[in-house]
Amino acid sequence: MNITNLFKIALKAIGANKMRSFLTMLGIIIGVSSVIIMLALGTGSKATIMQEIEGVDPGALNVIPGPSYEDIDGNWLPEYSQTITQADYQSILEKNKYLKAICPMVYTSGQFINGKNNHSGSVQGVNNEFLDINGLSISQGDMFTDPEVKGASKVCILGKTVVDKLFPNEADPIGAVIRINSIPVRVVGVLKSKGRTAFGQDQDDIVLMPYTTVMKRMISQDYFDMIYVAATSKEMASLAKQDLTEILRENHKLREGDIQDFRVNSLEEATSMVDSVMNVLTLLLSCIAGISLLVGGIGIMNIMYVSVTERTREIGLRMSVGARTVDIMSQFLIEAILISVTGGLIGVLIGSGISYLARFVLLNFTEYHILISVEPWTVLLSFAICTITGIFFGWYPAKKAANLDPIDALRYE
Amino acid sequence: MAQKPVIELEGIRRDFVVGEETVHALRGVSFTIHEGEFVTIMGTSGSGKSTLLNILGCLDTPTSGEYRLDGIPVRTMSKTQRAVLRNRKIGFVFQSYNLLAKTTAVENVELPLMYNSEVGSRERRERAVTALQRVGLGDRLNHKSNQMSGGQMQRVAIARALVNDPAVILADEATGNLDTRTSFEILVLFQQLHAEGRTIIFVTHNPEIAQYSTRTITLSDGKLREDRMNDTILNAADKLATLPVEEE
Numbered sequence: 001m002n003i004t005n006l007f008k009i010a011l012k013a014i015g016a017n018k019m020r021s022f023l024t025m026l027g028i029i030i031g032v033s034s035v036i037i038m039l040a041l042g043t044g045s046k047a048t049i050m051q052e053i054e055g056v057d058p059g060a061l062n063v064i065p066g067p068s069y070e071d072i073d074g075n076w077l078p079e080y081s082q083t084i085t086q087a088d089y090q091s092i093l094e095k096n097k098y099l100k101a102i103c104p105m106v107y108t109s110g111q112f113i114n115g116k117n118n119h120s121g122s123v124q125g126v127n128n129e130f131l132d133i134n135g136l137s138i139s140q141g142d143m144f145t146d147p148e149v150k151g152a153s154k155v156c157i158l159g160k161t162v163v164d165k166l167f168p169n170e171a172d173p174i175g176a177v178i179r180i181n182s183i184p185v186r187v188v189g190v191l192k193s194k195g196r197t198a199f200g201q202d203q204d205d206i207v208l209m210p211y212t213t214v215m216k217r218m219i220s221q222d223y224f225d226m227i228y229v230a231a232t233s234k235e236m237a238s239l240a241k242q243d244l245t246e247i248l249r250e251n252h253k254l255r256e257g258d259i260q261d262f263r264v265n266s267l268e269e270a271t272s273m274v275d276s277v278m279n280v281l282t283l284l285l286s287c288i289a290g291i292s293l294l295v296g297g298i299g300i301m302n303i304m305y306v307s308v309t310e311r312t313r314e315i316g317l318r319m320s321v322g323a324r325t326v327d328i329m330s331q332f333l334i335e336a337i338l339i340s341v342t343g344g345l346i347g348v349l350i351g352s353g354i355s356y357l358a359r360f361v362l363l364n365f366t367e368y369h370i371l372i373s374v375e376p377w378t379v380l381l382s383f384a385i386c387t388i389t390g391i392f393f394g395w396y397p398a399k400k401a402a403n404l405d406p407i408d409a410l411r412y413e
Numbered sequence: 414m415a416q417k418p419v420i421e422l423e424g425i426r427r428d429f430v431v432g433e434e435t436v437h438a439l440r441g442v443s444f445t446i447h448e449g450e451f452v453t454i455m456g457t458s459g460s461g462k463s464t465l466l467n468i469l470g471c472l473d474t475p476t477s478g479e480y481r482l483d484g485i486p487v488r489t490m491s492k493t494q495r496a497v498l499r500n501r502k503i504g505f506v507f508q509s510y511n512l513l514a515k516t517t518a519v520e521n522v523e524l525p526l527m528y529n530s531e532v533g534s535r536e537r538r539e540r541a542v543t544a545l546q547r548v549g550l551g552d553r554l555n556h557k558s559n560q561m562s563g564g565q566m567q568r569v570a571i572a573r574a575l576v577n578d579p580a581v582i583l584a585d586e587a588t589g590n591l592d593t594r595t596s597f598e599i600l601v602l603f604q605q606l607h608a609e610g611r612t613i614i615f616v617t618h619n620p621e622i623a624q625y626s627t628r629t630i631t632l633s634d635g636k637l638r639e640d641r642m643n644d645t646i647l648n649a650a651d652k653l654a655t656l657p658v659e660e661e
């Protein structure tokens with residue numbers, strides 16, 4: 001019998017027992033829709049995180065003051081915030097072997113005033129390597145120069161949100177002098193907008209100034225809040241981390257067993273951690289989905305046995321008019337596959353529907369802008385899994401049907 | 414008579430092993446049936462009629478003995494080969510019709526041709542319609558099996574047995590579930606098919622029916638007790654005319 005006719009027979013058999021077929025599919029529907037939703041959430045979160053660090057130098061590292069919380073049992077002392085010194089910065093500059101960019105950073109908050117407009121936010125004191133390391137760029141004007149950093153010039157770069165607040169009439173901010181904590185500062189550039197993070201944080205609400213200016217003229221602080229660095233490449237990041245650690249330990253005269261009073265974090269480690277967390281999560285969710293598919297498959301197997309028993313006489317008749325073993329076998333296999341794949345199709349529709357609804361709700365009604373998206377490969381995977389489920393769980397019932405003795409089958413009451 | 418043999422049986426035995434015991438359902442049956450014969454196989458219940466018919470229809474294989482269908486030796490064939498042989502050479506008519514439920518007459522009749530890849534869907538439909546017209550159901554092509562009377566269902570079954578143009582039509586108690594009048598209507602149809610040259614083997618335990626066939630083979634306890642050509646063959650249509658028409 002040809003495949004089209006086999007499909008017609010299977011459709012008819014399923015149609016004859018609509019409710020039963022639907023209930024049988026339910027396991028598959030739940031399994032597949034959860035696979036789709038989980039994978040959409042997984043890939044969406046990953047894409048969102050990746051998007052956030054897009055442009056950031058892949059070899060980026062941070063040097064942060066203070067020991068790790070585990071080393072001090074959470075007993076943070078005020079002096080821990082002051083362990084990255086000017087001397088450390090100098091040593092890194094002189095001794096580093098694997099770095100291509102180094103940017104010290106001091107942080108303060110500020111009140112920004114331009115005439116009648118004012119806004120408050122944070123100020124980062126940095127040098128001109130800040131942009132490259134963090135994947136930022138200037139959309140208007142220019143970054144402040146090295147001499148301006150050395151000379152502690154009163155210049156600044158504004159983020160888009162700050163520009164919008166201080167220059168509401170689309171006036172040109174470049175060259176304007178604003179007041180930051182009552183110090184007059186000249187605007188030399190505007191950062192290209194980055195929008196909000198997935199967790200709702202406005203990345204354009206930022207003001208950059210030379211770190212020297214902040215340290216000398218604004219907060220008179222002689223330690224750094226952080227040092228941004230970039231290794232020569234992503235692969236060099238872990239060597240660079242070792243190198244930085246050695247330089248600073250030497251500077252801080254730390255001996256074996258002493259609590260290390262600074263930390264070096266690399267972007268590479270952070271992303272691979274995100275990756276492995278995501279992978280574990282995906283694996284876990286796949287297991288749950290797998291179990292529901294297994295349960296669904298067993299449901300199919302059960303109903304196929306019922307179907308074979310109910311149609312014993314029909315099988316006998318088909319055999320008596322010339323159906324071969326392979327004809328009967330394929331008839332029931334196709335029925336099982338069709339139940340499973342139809343369940344899969346409904347599952348894909350429901351799963352995608354819920355995924356995109358969740359995406360819509362997240363984007364429009366919350367601050368969590370996770371770009372949930374159903375990847376085509378997950379749909380293909382679902383159909384492949386359903387086909388395999390159908391074949392696997394349909395096999396024994398189909399074999400039972402095909403191995404029936406035609407005479408016994410015809411006589412079956 | 415130089416008709417060619419359709420069925421040749423030599424020393425057919427069929428043993429069934431049931432637990433410790435062996436049931437000898439057929440104990441060495443031999444006969445030859447030629448093209449164009451209308452044979453009734455008679456015998457009491459349990460005499461081995463159905464067992465014999467199943468062997469003739471290649472649904473079952475003999476424990477020993479030789480069987481040639483249309484010249485082809487069947488005993489050594491594989492399961493698949495026998496399925497193909499049934500598909501091309503045999504037409505079955507069962508006591509309980511065995512139509513597919515909720516399926517139209519024409520689809521039921523098409524069924525054997527579905528398992529013949531040499532017949533395309535157009536030809537399949539045409540042949541099914543022709544077969545249904547032949548049994549007088551040309552106006553009920555799309556009636557479903559559950560919308561028909563017993564007699565009509567058996568006609569559909571006969572059309573299904575005809576549609577592959579078989580070497581032999583095998584009927585097991587084909588009138589067993591029908592009232593007298595309908596039985597004779599079916600018998601008229603069989604006589605007509607015989608008149609057209611079809612080879613028919615009709616199993617029954619009703620001696621009256623044997624009078625309408627050309628030859629009667631009687632089984633008793635798994636053995637051939639009598640094999641007799643009928644001198645006077647009654648006409649089923651005449652008998653049907655004498656039967657009272659039942660009120661609807």
Ligand SMILES: Nc1ncnc2c1ncn2[C@@H]1O[C@H](COP(=O)(O)OP(=O)(O)O)[C@@H](O)[C@H]1O
Pocket residue numbers: 429430431436437438456457458459460461462463464465
């Ligand atoms: N599959 C079987 N297993 C065991 N015994 C069987 C089987 N089929 C038939 N028989 C036995 O073979 C004998 C002949 O049966 P059957 O051919 O059905 O008789 P009939 O059709 O003439 O009534 C009976 O005794 C029956 O019980």
Ligand SMILES: [Mg+2]
Pocket residue numbers: 462463464
């Ligand atoms: Mg019988």
